[in-house]
Amino acid sequence: MGHRDLEFKSMEWRMWLKMSIESTVEPITEIEKDDSGVVHMRYRSNSSVTLETAIRNIQETARIGGGKKVPVVVNLTGLKSVSRKARRYYSGEETAKYVSAAALVADSPVSRVLGNFFLGINKPPIPIRLFISEEKAMEWLVQFIE
Secondary structure (H helix, E strand, C coil): CCHHHHHHHHHHHHHHHHHHHHHHCCCCEEEEECCCCCEEEEECCCEEECHHHHHHHHHHHHHHCCCCCEEEEEECCCEEEECHHHHHHHCCHHHHCCEEEEEEECCCHHHHHHHHHHHHHCCCCCCEEEECCHHHHHHHHHHHCC
């Protein structure tokens, strides 16, 4: 077996490893931008948000927002937990680069507890409020659409 064979096997191994890692990490968040320019973030049922998830969510928000600050509606309904590191990231400067304001929608008892906990503990540098309906959240976010 020559040098080329080892190089190919090494490359083949890296590709397999990368595909395996990507296929085991399923996205738990659906993110889309509506016609008005508001980004909507929804979590799958029984989701636990880690720092990695938070980073991916803000990167995707930045991508679909064209790198500009956009208002975001975050539906917390399917959420089970948010790690301390994820909460810090969401309330930090990196998030504030791409999010002009955030409306948290909490229409279940668990999501209301998570939303109130986030607002009570973390102090994001952007306007943020908790709502029980997406309709009310959108009414408030209109002022932040550029």
